[in-house]
Amino acid sequence: MKDAVTRETLIHRLQAALGTGTGAVLSDESDTAGYTEDWRGRYRGEALCVVLPSSTTQVSDIVKLCAAAGVPILPQGGNTSLCGGAVPPTDGPAPVVLNLARMRRVRQVDAANGSMIVEAGCILKTVQDTAAEVGRLYPVSLGAEGSCQIGGTLSTNAGGTSVLRYGNTRENVLGLEVVLADGTVWDGLRALRKDNTGLDLKQLFIGAEGTLGIITAAALKLHPLPTHHALAWFAPRDPAAAQQILGMFQNACGSRLSAFEIMNRHQLDLVLGNVPNRRNPLAGAHDWHVLVELGDTRDAQGLEAVLTQTLGEAIERGLVDDAVVAASEGQRADLWEVRHSVSEANKKAAVGLTTDCAVPVSRVSEFIDAATRAVHAVVPGLDIAVVGHMGDGNVHFIPMFSFAAWAALPDSAAMGDAMRACINDIAARLCGTFSAEHGVGQTGLPLMQRYKAPAELALMRAVKAALDPNQLFNPGRLVP
Numbered sequence: 147m148k149d150a151v152t153r154e155t156l157i158h159r160l161q162a163a164l165g166t167g168t169g170a171v172l173s174d175e176s177d178t179a180g181y182t183e184d185w186r187g188r189y190r191g192e193a194l195c196v197v198l199p200s201s202t203t204q205v206s207d208i209v210k211l212c213a214a215a216g217v218p219i220l221p222q223g224g225n226t227s228l229c230g231g232a233v234p235p236t237d238g239p240a241p242v243v244l245n246l247a248r249m250r251r252v253r254q255v256d257a258a259n260g261s262m263i264v265e266a267g268c269i270l271k272t273v274q275d276t277a278a279e280v281g282r283l284y285p286v287s288l289g290a291e292g293s294c295q296i297g298g299t300l301s302t303n304a305g306g307t308s309v310l311r312y313g314n315t316r317e318n319v320l321g322l323e324v325v326l327a328d329g330t331v332w333d334g335l336r337a338l339r340k341d342n343t344g345l346d347l348k349q350l351f352i353g354a355e356g357t358l359g360i361i362t363a364a365a366l367k368l369h370p371l372p373t374h375h376a377l378a379w380f381a382p383r384d385p386a387a388a389q390q391i392l393g394m395f396q397n398a399c400g401s402r403l404s405a406f407e408i409m410n411r412h413q414l415d416l417v418l419g420n421v422p423n424r425r426n427p428l429a430g431a432h433d434w435h436v437l438v439e440l441g442d443t444r445d446a447q448g449l450e451a452v453l454t455q456t457l458g459e460a461i462e463r464g465l466v467d468d469a470v471v472a473a474s475e476g477q478r479a480d481l482w483e484v485r486h487s488v489s490e491a492n493k494k495a496a497v498g499l500t501t502d503c504a505v506p507v508s509r510v511s512e513f514i515d516a517a518t519r520a521v522h523a524v525v526p527g528l529d530i531a532v533v534g535h536m537g538d539g540n541v542h543f544i545p546m547f548s549f550a551a552w553a554a555l556p557d558s559a560a561m562g563d564a565m566r567a568c569i570n571d572i573a574a575r576l577c578g579t580f581s582a583e584h585g586v587g588q589t590g591l592p593l594m595q596r597y598k599a600p601a602e603l604a605l606m607r608a609v610k611a612a613l614d615p616n617q618l619f620n621p622g623r624l625v626p
Contacts, residue, residue: 406536603625
């Protein structure tokens with residue numbers, strides 16, 4: 147630490163800044179444990195302490211104190227990362243973990259402007275519900291929406307199940323408030339659709355995983371709230387057939403198509419076997435499943451008509467083996483629960499080597515076929531769970547080891563690296579990426595060197611050096 151500032155001295159100064167007795171500074175290991183390990187129990191590090199500010203001013207004060215002491219800061223949201231991006235590293239100096247859970251105010255809702263300003267600690271589900279109360283939609287939706295924080299979704303540019311229609315998180319942000327590496331607060335919370343006054347600075351911080359600044363608030367873009375939905379769960383003949391059916395729905399429905407999610411039989415079986423109250427939507431067993439949803443602000447009968455007509459055409463072409471249409475809002479919710487239970491099921495069932503590849507939508511079927519062959523060349527017959535957002539080309543291709551088989555491996559780390567490499571290499575060959583929506587975190591850091599062009603890495607390093615020259619924020623992450 148700079149100026150011979152001890153751990154105890156910095157903690158004392160942080161307590162003075164945040165208020166002694168407020169519980170805003172946690173230093174005992176028993177209190178910090180929940181902030182230093184990821185939710186799947188795969189990554190764990192050490193924190194100098196955990197701070198829980200309740201205002202942007204307090205975040206600024208924390209940054210200034212840590213910068214003066216030369217102590218790194220790890221910004222943290224709901225800690226729901228699937229790639230170890232929100233917990234301390236196992237090497238290097240222990241950081242101060244800055245968790246934004248206490249900053250959860252909704253500062254403004256402007257239905258006429260289609261915007262709302264929220265603090266970074268707001269839970270995603272709270273943002274969705276608040277928007278719905280004024281007849282608007284914040285469209286980013288994912289399985290962890292009941293616990294993930296807005297700041298985390300911004301820092302990872304989260305995707306989810308509605309990207310097909312509404313885009314990733316960055317497409318739904320109008321402005322940001324950010325604390326910079328010297329403690330300066332940049333107020334960029336202008337809720338404008340059009341602002342052509344130079345660089346779009348907010349985009350630097352979205353997807354930067356807390357390495358350039360600490361997002362403390364955001365102006366989010368809201369959309370008209372769909373009041374009518376039509377949803378079906380069907381069994382396509384194979385991924386190639388699902389790809390054809392996606393095109394049919396896009397041609398028939400246009401922007402009313404809001405979700406097109408695929409999973410294989412093994413993934414569905416994991417959900418049914420490990421999450422209570424989940425039922426197979428279809429009679430019998432099928433190798434592939436798709437959830438498709440349409441949404442609109444009017445004409446419920448018209449939505450259901452185009453859904454059933456398009457499915458009927460697919461059945462006539464021999465592309466679909468079975469299908470069910472949700473007959474009520476309750477049935478719709480039940481079908482979505484099956485889809486959103488994937489991460490919980492996989493955590494309970496086995497060791498899943500999660501990947502987050504994306505390829506052009508036209509090559510999804512090719513990717514699944516090639517990745518399956520590549521994994522089985524390493525471990526013949528290994529179970530593979532496949533679940534993905536087929537409508538935007540993002541496929542989570544997950545080799546699954548039983549806990550016993552994983553423990554018996556002589557070098558499980560090497561096996562994990564080999565599995566991910568053969569899958570990610572195929573995505574790269576198909577003009578894709580190894581990280582579509584989860585971020586880079588710890589899992590993907592070595593892959594940046596493998597797949598990113600030297601010019602890209604040089605540009606990223608230059609931005610990091612300009613905004614955080616002393617490596618204060620989340621050092622050793624994102625850029626190798």
